[in-house]
Amino acid sequence: MSERSPEPASEPAPGRPAGTGTAAGGVLAAVLAFALIGAVLWAALALGPDGVPGQPDSRRPAASTPAPPTVSAEGFAEPVRGRVTSRFGPRPNPFGEGSAPPSTDTDALTDHTGVDLGGVPEGTTFHSVSDGRVLFVEAGGDAGGNLLAVDSGDGHVWRYLHAAPDSTVVNAGQRVSAGDALAGVGQTGTATGVHLHLELRVDGTPVDPEPYLRERGVELGSSWERPRRR
Numbered sequence: 001m002s003e004r005s006p007e008p009a010s011e012p013a014p015g016r017p018a019g020t021g022t023a024a025g026g027v028l029a030a031v032l033a034f035a036l037i038g039a040v041l042w043a044a045l046a047l048g049p050d051g052v053p054g055q056p057d058s059r060r061p062a063a064s065t066p067a068p069p070t071v072s073a074e075g076f077a078e079p080v081r082g083r084v085t086s087r088f089g090p091r092p093n094p095f096g097e098g099s100a101p102p103s104t105d106t107d108a109l110t111d112h113t114g115v116d117l118g119g120v121p122e123g124t125t126f127h128s129v130s131d132g133r134v135l136f137v138e139a140g141g142d143a144g145g146n147l148l149a150v151d152s153g154d155g156h157v158w159r160y161l162h163a164a165p166d167s168t169v170v171n172a173g174q175r176v177s178a179g180d181a182l183a184g185v186g187q188t189g190t191a192t193g194v195h196l197h198l199e200l201r202v203d204g205t206p207v208d209p210e211p212y213l214r215e216r217g218v219e220l221g222s223s224w225e226r227p228r229r230r
């Protein structure tokens, strides 16, 4: 064996810079400690009031994470405080020129199987209309884009189309309550603008969600506020 250093391979402590002594080291340690505390506080704040990790917080302005909707006495909730931009039924909209904005679903030019809620920023959280179980979460389909379906029993299935990319916060099989967050409003799939296409199917047949919910204490579009902009 050749000569080995009498010193251990790794020194127990790095040599102090000459002349600085332990005082400077103490100051450095204090600064690091404060920086660490600050980082922890910052992370806690960044999680937001919900404290829900795993959401793309940095992409969503505070205005797009509204408080959960109120749940009606009948157990239903408005999915998003949006404006009704297109109603259920055949198109073009029969309510007269100027009363309805242009269609946002190009797949529904002849027969619109749901109701569209728009007028909110992309990523705005939308919530489950009903209690139920998440049937599936489908990413990237043609018509609906990111599509969620919630089975609320008795053959009633609520479908939520066009969710924003990577915004879904539920998984298939999960139980949800009315008012629980599902995902963010987007324009994935066949859509020309940011909106939620809300669809109710009863035994597979689309049913107009507006009167259905009206009879259960929820008036779609009633709480929409025009976004302020300069």
Ligand SMILES: [Zn+2]
Binding pocket: 086, 105, 108, 112, 114, 115, 116, 196, 197, 198
């Ligand atoms: Zn639609």
